[in-house]
Amino acid sequence: MTDNPSKFWDMVPEAAVHIDALMDLFRQACQRQGWTLCAERGLIGWAEVRCGVGHEFSVRAWDLVSGSRPPSISPSEPWCTKCRKADWVAECLAILESAAEAQGVELTATDEQDESGEGHVVFAATCPKGHRSQLSGRDARSWRGEPVDILCPDCRVAARAAEGFAKIEQVLRETRSTVVKRYRNAAEVRCRRGHLHTFYVDSPDGRDAIRSDFCGDCGRLAQFQEFLEQAKDLGITVLESQWIAKSRAHRAVCFAGHEFGLIPNKMKRGCPECPRGMYGGAVPPHDVYYVVSGLDVTTGKETVKPGISSGKGYNRLRQHAEDGLKAQHLRIQGLPLGMARALETFVLAGLDRKGWVSTRGVEYFPAAALTDVIDLVGEWFTAQAGLSTRPIVVDAGDILEAAGTPGSPDVVDLDVDTAVVFDSDDLRAVAALTR
Numbered sequence: 516m517t518d519n520p521s522k523f524w525d526m527v528p529e530a531a532v533h534i535d536a537l538m539d540l541f542r543q544a545c546q547r548q549g550w551t552l553c554a555e556r557g558l559i560g561w562a563e564v565r566c567g568v569g570h571e572f573s574v575r576a577w578d579l580v581s582g583s584r585p586p587s588i589s590p591s592e593p594w595c596t597k598c599r600k601a602d603w604v605a606e607c608l609a610i611l612e613s614a615a616e617a618q619g620v621e622l623t624a625t626d627e628q629d630e631s632g633e634g635h636v637v638f639a640a641t642c643p644k645g646h647r648s649q650l651s652g653r654d655a656r657s658w659r660g661e662p663v664d665i666l667c668p669d670c671r672v673a674a675r676a677a678e679g680f681a682k683i684e685q686v687l688r689e690t691r692s693t694v695v696k697r698y699r700n701a702a703e704v705r706c707r708r709g710h711l712h713t714f715y716v717d718s719p720d721g722r723d724a725i726r727s728d729f730c731g732d733c734g735r736l737a738q739f740q741e742f743l744e745q746a747k748d749l750g751i752t753v754l755e756s757q758w759i760a761k762s763r764a765h766r767a768v769c770f771a772g773h774e775f776g777l778i779p780n781k782m783k784r785g786c787p788e789c790p791r792g793m794y795g796g797a798v799p800p801h802d803v804y805y806v807v808s809g810l811d812v813t814t815g816k817e818t819v820k821p822g823i824s825s826g827k828g829y830n831r832l833r834q835h836a837e838d839g840l841k842a843q844h845l846r847i848q849g850l851p852l853g854m855a856r857a858l859e860t861f862v863l864a865g866l867d868r869k870g871w872v873s874t875r876g877v878e879y880f881p882a883a884a885l886t887d888v889i890d891l892v893g894e895w896f897t898a899q900a901g902l903s904t905r906p907i908v909v910d911a912g913d914i915l916e917a918a919g920t921p922g923s924p925d926v927v928d929l930d931v932d933t934a935v936v937f938d939s940d941d942l943r944a945v946a947a948l949t950r
């Protein structure tokens with residue numbers, strides 16, 4: 516039954532002596548393990564053995580006599596995988612059986628074992644919904660080692676998908692997005708600005724990606740908005756209507772009217788034509804709030820654009836007119852420090868809340884939003900503590916009327932000292948800030 520290993524190799528007698536010695540060591544190791552050696556296959560062939568408990572398996576002699584802790588030298592642990600794993604297998608089986616009972620899964624033992632080689636018995640399983648599957652103790656734990664919540668693979672897939680779809684519903688509510696198409700394992704959605712995106716529910720990664728910040732295009736818009744705000748902090752108005760890239764120049768105009776390319780990565784310098792150092796200190800603030808509209812030559816859409824500028828605002832308004840936004844509905848000049856920005860932020864947030872979606876960039880909207888824009892301006896002025904307004908600003912109807920028919924070049928030109936009354940003690944401080 517045992518072959519002489521030297522017959523397997525044609526080798527010099529000096530080597531055969533060592534091989535024989537190693538094979539002896541192997542046989543001793545088998546003895547210590549209490550194994551029966553059924554078929555010997557040399558030093559590197561797969562010998563067939565049977566352990567003391569009756570597990571049959573194959574080992575390579577070389578593996579038993581080499582390595583850092585070979586069983587031939589330190590037989591403290593059984594080398595037989597099934598003997599070594601017996602406790603683990605029993606533990607897994609206990610978890611499987613209790614989970615099956617709790618979940619109403621019927622288990623019928625087969626005489627097969629799973630491919631792990633650890634000795635897990637395979638069961639034929641039937642879940643309460645009638646799904647059939649094959650389960651072993653290993654299936655009772657997740658890859659993290661925790662007991663799985665749902666044993667039946669079909670039921671588990673269905674539950675995960677349901678979880679994913681519920682998460683999608685949540686995101687839809689949070690982001691005011693809509694489903695375009697549903698699939699068995701996915702949903703195509705349209706964000707409220709119209710960008711398309713597909714969510715997948717059939718993988719952990721896919722389900723993780725179901726988040727309210729899912730829309731990359733909207734993310735870029737948010738990044739653009741942040742850039743606009745940072746520029747405004749420097750008294751700079753970005754003319755570019757959309758985000759290009761962090762390292763690329765975006766058309767911009769400084770408060771002094773110089774046009775230049777503003778690079779988001781290199782904001783600090785400000786306008787290259789203005790004196791150096793100016794942007795470290797106090798920059799004249801935006802003090803003009805305006806609303807213009809017209810046929811936007813960039814998008815070809817009837818558009819309303821609320822915005823802020825400085826000085827008399829004419830430069831900015833001229834640029835808008837060149838872009839087709841010729842009708843001016845509102846121009847409030849001489850606003851005290853920070854007010855134009857605050858008003859603008861309020862109006863943009865209000866338009867977003869009312870569901871208006873920009874036609875380009877983040878500050879251009881469909882012309883139909885004009886009434887909401889004027890309403891929001893009135894609302895903001897009304898809510899300012901220590902600041903009340905004459906009816907012309909509060910009453911949006913008056914303003915729209917004064918603006919005349921769309922396309923008319925009439926301007927409602929409001930100066931703070933005529934349209935806005937300050938009745939707090941801040942009056943002088945405010946007066947000093949306005950020119």
Ligand SMILES: [Zn+2]
Nearest residue numbers: 566570595598
């Ligand atoms: Zn064994």
Ligand SMILES: [Zn+2]
Nearest residue numbers: 642646667670
């Ligand atoms: Zn099932």
Ligand SMILES: [Zn+2]
Nearest residue numbers: 706710730733
């Ligand atoms: Zn989007």
Ligand SMILES: [Zn+2]
Nearest residue numbers: 769773786789
């Ligand atoms: Zn400048």
